[in-house]
Amino acid sequence: MAFGKLFSKLTGKKEKxxxxxxxxxxxxxxxxxxxxxxxxxxxxGPPSIRFDNLGIDVPVEAxxxxxxxxxxxxxxxxxxxxxxxxxxxxxxxxxxGKVSDMDDMEEATLDVVMEDDRDRLGCxxxxxxxxxxxxxxxx
Ligand code: FES
Numbered sequence: 132m133a134f135g136k137l138f139s140k141l142t143g144k145k146e147k148x149x150x151x152x153x154x155x156x157x158x159x160x161x162x163x164x165x166x167x168x169x170x171x172x173x174x175x176g177p178p179s180i181r182f183d184n185l186g187i188d189v190p191v192e193a194x195x196x197x198x199x200x201x202x203x204x205x206x207x208x209x210x211x212x213x214x215x216x217x218x219x220x221x222x223x224x225x226x227x228g229k230v231s232d233m234d235d236m237e238e239a240t241l242d243v244v245m246e247d248d249r250d251r252l253g254c255x256x257x258x259x260x261x262x263x264x265x266x267x268x269x270x
Contacts, residue, residue, distance in 0.1 A: 169194035175229035175260035184265045197253035209269050214254035219244035221253035228262030
């Protein structure tokens with residue numbers, strides 16, 4: 132599905148009114164939720180992430196998104212929409228570990244691009260313990 136059609140589906144706005152969001156630091160859409168502090172009770176062990184098929188381990192703070200961890204680890208994980216949960220290019224497969232729940236925006240995007248029920252958007256998924264992911268081939 133083209134970005135404009137997905138935007139229209141998610142927002143209810145006509146496609147011609149859609150303006151692509153390109154600012155990766157914007158608090159628009161649901162991105163602000165990803166900056167909320169994580170309560171200790173929500174953690175399942177010390178947070179870290181292993182990009183298993185690439186052999187890259189990255190120490191992270193609780194609540195870091197998988198995309199932010201990838202960037203911190205020098206991994207060029209695709210993120211065409213700038214982390215706004217609208218393109219699906221940052222998708223990874225979560226093999227193990229505790230991560231944040233999926234919200235409506237992420238679910239709507241994954242409905243279009245998901246191939247496996249463990250697939251998550253790296254830009255929306257927060258790390259809540261030792262997490263292992265697999266990264267699909269990148270462009
Ligand atoms: S960067 Fe576009 S959905 Fe994550």
